[in-house]
Amino acid sequence: MNKTITVLPGDGIGPEVIKAAQKVLDTVAEKFSHQFTYQNAKIGGVAIDEDGTPLPQETIDLCKKSDGVLLGAVGGPKWDTLPGHMRPERGLLGIRKALELYANLRPVTAHKSLLDASTLKREVIEGVDLMIVRELTGGLYFGQPQERRQENDGESVVDTLYYKNYEIERIIRQAFELARLRRKKVTSVDKANVLESSRVWREIAIAVHADYPDVELEHMLVDNAAMQLIRDPKQFDVVVTENMFGDILSDEASMLTGSLGMLPSASINGNGPGLYEPIHGSAPDIAGKNLANPLATILSVAMLLRYSFLMQEEADAVETAVTKVLEAGYRTGDIAEKGQPVLSTEEMTEKVIEHI
Ligand code: ATP
Numbered sequence: 070m071n072k073t074i075t076v077l078p079g080d081g082i083g084p085e086v087i088k089a090a091q092k093v094l095d096t097v098a099e100k101f102s103h104q105f106t107y108q109n110a111k112i113g114g115v116a117i118d119e120d121g122t123p124l125p126q127e128t129i130d131l132c133k134k135s136d137g138v139l140l141g142a143v144g145g146p147k148w149d150t151l152p153g154h155m156r157p158e159r160g161l162l163g164i165r166k167a168l169e170l171y172a173n174l175r176p177v178t179a180h181k182s183l184l185d186a187s188t189l190k191r192e193v194i195e196g197v198d199l200m201i202v203r204e205l206t207g208g209l210y211f212g213q214p215q216e217r218r219q220e221n222d223g224e225s226v227v228d229t230l231y232y233k234n235y236e237i238e239r240i241i242r243q244a245f246e247l248a249r250l251r252r253k254k255v256t257s258v259d260k261a262n263v264l265e266s267s268r269v270w271r272e273i274a275i276a277v278h279a280d281y282p283d284v285e286l287e288h289m290l291v292d293n294a295a296m297q298l299i300r301d302p303k304q305f306d307v308v309v310t311e312n313m314f315g316d317i318l319s320d321e322a323s324m325l326t327g328s329l330g331m332l333p334s335a336s337i338n339g340n341g342p343g344l345y346e347p348i349h350g351s352a353p354d355i356a357g358k359n360l361a362n363p364l365a366t367i368l369s370v371a372m373l374l375r376y377s378f379l380m381q382e383e384a385d386a387v388e389t390a391v392t393k394v395l396e397a398g399y400r401t402g403d404i405a406e407k408g409q410p411v412l413s414t415e416e417m418t419e420k421v422i423e424h425i
């Protein structure tokens with residue numbers, strides 16, 4: 070197959086981990102006889118420096134004209150003093166909006182060979198393999214009004230949790246579709262005991278479930294879900310939830326596995342190109358030193374192959390290679406334990422490529 074990929078290296082360690090990911094993509098193309106064409110574009114700090122904006126129109130146009138977008142990371146101390154609307158992070162929010170990426174997928178897998186690197190007990194995290202599906206373009210973070218007010222009896226403030234029913238339906242449908250590719254269980258997380266929006270969320274989840282009788286559906290209150298993620302994370306397969314609940318739960322869940330350098334993510338919309346990126350930031354402290362762990366970005370490539378290109382076998386090959394490399398004891402600095410030799414970004418990438 071022929072696929073065009075827009076590559077947004079961004080700032081800090083972004084260009085290093087993106088280079089690693091592209092090498093992996095090249096290897097997949099060669100082994101499975103595909104043709105991947107890359108088009109590079111600017112986002113974040115590098116775009117501010119060169120074009121005066123964190124998200125040039127040209128970048129949006131290139132992304133829209135591609136089959137998938139691969140992003141490194143944006144931001145760094147150099148741009149921290151700029152006003153909010155000029156920050157590198159604006160580029161990221163902007164591209165999510167421009168591509169209407171309403172579903173954010175964050176898999177959390179406890180790699181067997183990294184269990185000791187986690188702060189949690191081995192028996193709790195062993196075998197964890199879950200996916201948080203967070204609604205990304207609506208809910209409490211975008212509802213209007215969002216403002217401070219002067220009232221007769223003093224100042225007040227309002228945020229609004231707003232959804233159109235179709236926005237709830239499409240994210241829940243996405244979760245069921247994903248569950249079908251996995252262990253066929255969806256946990257819908259809400260706060261239906263106090264929020265009207267959650268009661269509608271729950272009604273819609275039940276209605277959509279009728280189309281997926283082969284998938285199990287359970288409802289869980291968000292406070293309980295936060296507790297269960299730490300107490301017994303193995304019970305979860307696909308977790309679907311509102312924007313803010315998902316923001317909090319996905320960060321909580323990411324700590325189950327140990328390192329930021331291991332966790333991929335996908336933001337998709339079902340029709341157009343999806344955006345794939347590691348969940349870590351630009352890590353300015355190690356940028357340019359060939360020290361960054363490339364595995365989060367390489368695993369994001371696996372998600373790109375799986376969800377945007379529907380190349381299951383290719384995605385499996387990349388994920389299996391990562392598992393084998395870890396099993397063989399290869400480590401970058403962030404996941405190495407005492408006494409283990411530490412590989413550079415490039416060496417780690419070579420090891421993954423050897424195993425594909
Ligand atoms: P941002 O605001 O962009 O999220 P941050 O400082 O909050 O930045 P990161 O940039 O993700 O978060 O870095 C947090 C810490 O984790 C840093 O010390 C960084 O070196 C480390 N880190 C992050 N990603 C990696 C990686 N891929 N490999 C090794 N270490 C990493």
Ligand code: MG
Nearest residue numbers: 348349350351
């Ligand atoms: Mg951060």
